[in-house]
Amino acid sequence: MVKEKTHVLSDDGYETSGHFGPYGGAYVPETLVPALRELEAAYMESCQDESFQQEFKELLQRYVGRPSLFYEAKRLAEQLGGGRIYLKREDLNHTGAHKINNTLGQVLLAKRMGKKRVIAETGAGQHGVATATACALFALPCVVYMGEEDVRRQNLNVLRMRLLGAEVRTVTHGSCTLKDAINEALRDWVTNVEETFYCFGTAAGPHPYPTIVRDFQTVIGQETREQALKELGKLPDAIIACIGGGSNAIGIFHPFIDDKEVRLIGVEAGGTGNKTGENAATLCLGEPGVLHGAYSYLLQDDDGQIVVTTSVSAGLDYPGVGPEHSNLKETGRADYVSISDQEALDACTLLCQTEGILPALESAHAVAYAAKLAPGLSKDQVIVVNLSGRGDKDVETLAQYLEGGANHE
Amino acid sequence: MSERLKAVFKSEPTGVTRLVSYIMAGDPSVEASLRRLKGLADHGVDVLELGVPFSDPMADGVVIQAAAERALNAQMTVKKTLELVREFRRTHDTPLLLMSYLNPLLRYGWDQLAEDAADAGVDGFILPDLPWREGQGLRMRTKKRVGNKLDFIPMIAQTSREQDVQAVSQVTEGFAYVISRNGITGGEVELPASVNKFIESLGNSLQIPRCVGFGIQKPEQVRALAKVCDGVVVGSALVKAFAKLDQKGLEEQDLIEQEKEVFSWLASLKN
Numbered sequence A: 001m002v003k004e005k006t007h008v009l010s011d012d013g014y015e016t017s018g019h020f021g022p023y024g025g026a027y028v029p030e031t032l033v034p035a036l037r038e039l040e041a042a043y044m045e046s047c048q049d050e051s052f053q054q055e056f057k058e059l060l061q062r063y064v065g066r067p068s069l070f071y072e073a074k075r076l077a078e079q080l081g082g083g084r085i086y087l088k089r090e091d092l093n094h095t096g097a098h099k100i101n102n103t104l105g106q107v108l109l110a111k112r113m114g115k116k117r118v119i120a121e122t123g124a125g126q127h128g129v130a131t132a133t134a135c136a137l138f139a140l141p142c143v144v145y146m147g148e149e150d151v152r153r154q155n156l157n158v159l160r161m162r163l164l165g166a167e168v169r170t171v172t173h174g175s176c177t178l179k180d181a182i183n184e185a186l187r188d189w190v191t192n193v194e195e196t197f198y199c200f201g202t203a204a205g206p207h208p209y210p211t212i213v214r215d216f217q218t219v220i221g222q223e224t225r226e227q228a229l230k231e232l233g234k235l236p237d238a239i240i241a242c243i244g245g246g247s248n249a250i251g252i253f254h255p256f257i258d259d260k261e262v263r264l265i266g267v268e269a270g271g272t273g274n275k276t277g278e279n280a281a282t283l284c285l286g287e288p289g290v291l292h293g294a295y296s297y298l299l300q301d302d303d304g305q306i307v308v309t310t311s312v313s314a315g316l317d318y319p320g321v322g323p324e325h326s327n328l329k330e331t332g333r334a335d336y337v338s339i340s341d342q343e344a345l346d347a348c349t350l351l352c353q354t355e356g357i358l359p360a361l362e363s364a365h366a367v368a369y370a371a372k373l374a375p376g377l378s379k380d381q382v383i384v385v386n387l388s389g390r391g392d393k394d395v396e397t398l399a400q401y402l403e404g405g406a407n408h409e
Numbered sequence B: 001m002s003e004r005l006k007a008v009f010k011s012e013p014t015g016v017t018r019l020v021s022y023i024m025a026g027d028p029s030v031e032a033s034l035r036r037l038k039g040l041a042d043h044g045v046d047v048l049e050l051g052v053p054f055s056d057p058m059a060d061g062v063v064i065q066a067a068a069e070r071a072l073n074a075q076m077t078v079k080k081t082l083e084l085v086r087e088f089r090r091t092h093d094t095p096l097l098l099m100s101y102l103n104p105l106l107r108y109g110w111d112q113l114a115e116d117a118a119d120a121g122v123d124g125f126i127l128p129d130l131p132w133r134e135g136q137g138l139r140m141r142t143k144k145r146v147g148n149k150l151d152f153i154p155m156i157a158q159t160s161r162e163q164d165v166q167a168v169s170q171v172t173e174g175f176a177y178v179i180s181r182n183g184i185t186g187g188e189v190e191l192p193a194s195v196n197k198f199i200e201s202l203g204n205s206l207q208i209p210r211c212v213g214f215g216i217q218k219p220e221q222v223r224a225l226a227k228v229c230d231g232v233v234v235g236s237a238l239v240k241a242f243a244k245l246d247q248k249g250l251e252e253q254d255l256i257e258q259e260k261e262v263f264s265w266l267a268s269l270k271n
């Protein structure tokens, strides 16, 4: 039986903050409400302010190295057969992932707002490194919350954050991953709200974060659009991006939303299986609910408790997802699929060995889905994969997998 | 408006002020929670808050986080929480509010929840992740469903802006939960000196009584606050006191005896 969804928080048409269809909002402790309004006001102001926009743009060019390359992966496509594959090379950004686009924007905002301290959560450590980097550049003290499990599996990034002068606080409650790091960062924020800027790492969380993070990441999609038109003379047929909270995906999708002929595909972490707890495929397998300040899809049990997730990739190991993606799913504008740990690991080695590019395990999920899609396409059809980050941080995990694989033979 | 809640604030407090207590449903078991709710009511607690456990309690400090974890490990659910209230209501009239994050309640199905809660004898909700102004739809929906049986308790923080306080100033049911300081529940942090002034300033704008919570655990604090508010909430300190007993692994009879000391300590806060 298909039950029609009732979205009781917004159904009756009462005004609530920042919704994408029925999803979004700002469901936070009262103490944080003014801080979110202050952030929203400062952000709106910065959108109108040419000096802010100019400074942000220059940082992206001169510090991050934008525009990032739009690279045709010919050997990969040849090996797979079928359509052409382009990689949007966010892995070549300074600090090695798309996360820096957002943190520079937010830390610039923090500076403008006169905040004295920046906090952040991190899963894979890429957002933590990117925040620590922006804070070093703008001379702001930085505290990063990271789950114990992630500290273990992304230790290289922990060391990088410390080198950059950030304090990394290990979170030992709950599942000891990204969701618990977000809880702890929110607790810090509510306690130190007046002087603290919370630099949120993905296009999720309470309004206005899903909008702010998306806007700072849309540079990916804007460049992709220009590069595709210039190089191919047309828009791509499909765009594929991995989904943790959804920032790299919404960044590349957003400028294409009105181009109905372009398929948008978000790839979630399928983990080790489809049963509860075995994956982090929130949109594929979850139900709407409220976590971390937003109404959106969630992996939860029958009593509304958040489920512990599994993914080989720390950056995708999250039981929530950004509200705009929930709405794109609801309206059917984007498709959401999942890729298993094994498929992602295989895609990692495939991309290494065909193109000499080591992707982050997160991004490898998008590569893996491209590898499934490409053979069914014709030679003139084009897939763009958002290669959201590089895989140096994952070398230890990959080594274990390769050694484990050798044992099985 | 809940008649039970109204009666509490209409009558004079027995002591320097009214006492609102918080415990987590199902920590460490349904039986213990029921016994403690009754004991608290019998020892002069004016309003009971009953926490619904949630896996990700972002507004709570370590004490209540741990309580939620214990309750969830003991398989506590929303349904069992409502049964617990129903059982309590067979013998007691003390007003009882559910304190819960949104998600477990939404998952239960809001309309069904409103009906079942009203029917079980719940007097209202405190929802720490639903800011007052975001909750209008849910409140109207609840009214349509169960009339005025369930009150929604607005929370006011020291950071709240004038327009947020303004929105609460329209409210004529329940009481305002004033958060003593910026932060999460519990902790050893002293209340800021500004808190009394802040509560006093609210007096001019609000039509409803004011109860102050977060970090309250000492008689001196209660005495100081009593001058400016209508009640105080004791949460983490109480949860911690019971948790300490539970860790001792006592025989039931001894446990019950020692719980009485906790009740007396709590009651002594308002002397």
Ligand SMILES: Cc1ncc(COP(=O)(O)O)c(C=O)c1O
Binding pocket: A097, A098, A123, A124, A125, A126, A127, A201, A202, A203, A242, A243, A244, A245, A246, A247, A248, A249, A314, A315, A316, A360, A362, A363, A388, A389, A390
């Ligand atoms: C390289 C990389 N890609 C993707 C993600 C997932 O985040 P999002 O969905 O916000 O892009 C992360 C998160 O840590 C990441 O490091």
